[in-house]
Amino acid sequence: MVEMRDISISFGGIKAVDNVTVDLYPGEVVGLLGHNGAGKSTLIKCLSGAYQKDAGEILINGERVDINNPRDARAQNIETIYQTLALADNLDAASNLFLGREIVGPSGFLDESAMEAETRKIMARLNPNFRKFNVPVSALSGGQRQSVAIARAVYFNAKILIMDEPTAALGPQETQMVAELIQELKKQGLGIFLIEHDIHNVMKLCDRAVVMKNGQRVGTVNVNEVTDDDILGMIIMGKKPAKAA
Numbered sequence: 001m002v003e004m005r006d007i008s009i010s011f012g013g014i015k016a017v018d019n020v021t022v023d024l025y026p027g028e029v030v031g032l033l034g035h036n037g038a039g040k041s042t043l044i045k046c047l048s049g050a051y052q053k054d055a056g057e058i059l060i061n062g063e064r065v066d067i068n069n070p071r072d073a074r075a076q077n078i079e080t081i082y083q084t085l086a087l088a089d090n091l092d093a094a095s096n097l098f099l100g101r102e103i104v105g106p107s108g109f110l111d112e113s114a115m116e117a118e119t120r121k122i123m124a125r126l127n128p129n130f131r132k133f134n135v136p137v138s139a140l141s142g143g144q145r146q147s148v149a150i151a152r153a154v155y156f157n158a159k160i161l162i163m164d165e166p167t168a169a170l171g172p173q174e175t176q177m178v179a180e181l182i183q184e185l186k187k188q189g190l191g192i193f194l195i196e197h198d199i200h201n202v203m204k205l206c207d208r209a210v211v212m213k214n215g216q217r218v219g220t221v222n223v224n225e226v227t228d229d230d231i232l233g234m235i236i237m238g239k240k241p242a243k244a245a
């Protein structure tokens, strides 16, 4: 689905990402791990169009593509869910879901009821317990907000989802809810890059893990072939276990 080959990007002479290669298959969750400043967010920003890489190439479904801005990324069905969710607090779930891509009726007015009906449909699939359709999203829990953001991406046909620390601000129950959402998206064949600090969540949610340190890729492992300690060793020592690619 995605191949990022030999990606490099520097800021003022400092290599934030140094010759990193990662790939992603449909229905797969690939974790991006590493200490603060390792280059995780910078790497995926080259895919989301927020940054432009200095070198390397990006292939989507085997074809070389140019991603120079978020619009280019969206055209490739790549959607990003940032930790600080870009939701409009004062609007309800439906208005957030359709923000900037509203359904307009024949008379030229916003078709509120169509947007709410579509929102109810997709939330029934993704988060069946969700009831808070008619309140501003500021009144939602962190997990519920996360599910609105995910619904927005999925509704607009995301195939490749980038999630930068989706559970960082969530309690255990909310984290569990996001975990279930991720499982559901996998079943639907989406590929997900997941930046995650909590090793427990990595082991639970990811199929493969890519560890970065100082902008470089330490290694890529199949999560079910390594232990928590193997991965922590890669993060801390920058050393890969024998079975890593």
Ligand SMILES: Nc1ncnc2c1ncn2[C@@H]1O[C@H](COP(=O)(O)OP(=O)(O)OP(=O)(O)O)[C@@H](O)[C@H]1O
Residues within 6 Å of the ligand: 011, 016, 034, 035, 036, 037, 038, 039, 040, 041, 042, 043
């Ligand atoms: N816009 C920018 N301008 C200058 N330096 C930047 C910029 N964005 C990132 N950097 C630098 O690039 C390096 C990698 O940062 P990045 O945000 O990718 O790290 P990260 O792995 O996502 O860390 P964290 O876990 O803290 O989110 C850091 O040294 C950071 O200071």
Ligand SMILES: [Mg+2]
Residues within 6 Å of the ligand: 040, 041, 042
């Ligand atoms: Mg980051």
